Amino acid sequence: MKALITLRTLKYFTSKPRNSQPFKSILLSHFFSAEPERNDSENDNSDSVFDSSHYTIPNIDANTTPQELTWDEKYRRRADKLVFGKETQKSKLKILREREEEERRRALAKALLQAALQRPDDEDEDEVVREEDQKSLSVGIIGAPNAGKSALTNFMVGTKVSAVSRKTNTTIHEVLGIMTKGETQICFFDTPGLALKSNGYPYKDMKARVDNAWSAIDLYDVLMVVFDVHRHLTRPDSRVVRLIERVGTKAKTNQKRLLCINKVDLVEKKKDLLKVAEQFKDLPGYDRCFMISGLKGAGVKDLIKYLMEQAVKRPWDEDPVNMSEEVMKNISLEVVREKLLDHVHQEIPYGIEHRLIDWKELQDGSLRIEQHFITHKLSQRKILVGKRGSKIGRIGIEANEELRSIFKKEVHLILQVRLK
């Protein structure tokens, strides 16, 4: 009888709606971690590969309806009657129905939550704007490492375009983020963090990287300097003030420059913010100063409004409905990199080569993405792979789930850790 109850309980969970997968995931992960220990030799690559098809990933489709129970109701009633008697059978069925109802309620609540979280701008997406009506603006975002450039870009664009993490210099290349609203399209360029000496000029060893960033900034219609006000109030850095001053003194008459005093949410005493505003109020070369929190969104609406007003009549650079493949590829790299940084706390991610190896749209509309981490140290490979592939597996599961929700399609992510 116990066996029958267990069987029925298991059957209940496995016949639950698709959006209640975590239980299955727990089961699978338990089975996975119970695998016999394998030999982690240099040539044994089996545990260094994460393949999303081996894992169950929660379905995020809001329209998912609970699946029907697969066991025929007639046989269920007969079996329950024989085993439990009439009354018990009724109450068991009642419990099952209540659970189903609860699942349905949860699915509905989730769908409502998703609808509420959707940006109102999404309504504009299907509108076709004639080329002669289109307006464009290019915005370069510049600032000291960790100032919050990536978080602000992500907030404005609405998708993950840049890896956000607690470590500095996480932005490894320029990533384009696009915001299209009505007739206006704004392209954001996220520049790598600039490390500066106290005179406001770059260190020699960083020169190539920094020169790149500096030479690009003249090309933008608007240049936004992002500045971490919390850091300024707690651990002031003269290099950052010099960076702000230096950008202001660069002569370029038709380029608008903005100062974004960021992370205001971290400042407890608001009068401290006034002091900072006072300090920068007569700064030459800047058109506007905004107090914002790029992470929480405070003040970002005003900033976007200002940017929309600066847009000029010029055809859009990007198709607003379909993300260009190049942007999607960058997003896939950034999302995986962000998960890597979340799970590997040592400095090693910076020494590891991270490459997109394959990108294919499959016949069923899903995406097959293969990325490799390449290292020349066996010790680094071991850290990345984790015990019996647990670390690379976790990175893969989380990245896969996020990519599915960004691209709104099935993603088959394959990650591999290789030795050079």
Ligand SMILES: Nc1nc2c(ncn2[C@@H]2O[C@H](COP(=O)(O)OP(=O)(O)OP(=O)(O)O)[C@@H](O)[C@H]2O)c(=O)[nH]1
């Ligand atoms: N509280 C708070 N934290 C923020 C805000 N903006 C960014 N952060 C955090 O600050 C850290 C750095 O943010 P990033 O967006 O990666 O900074 P970045 O300027 O792009 O950094 P680099 O890539 O190193 O140049 C992350 O931990 C963010 O979550 C903000 O407005 N408020």
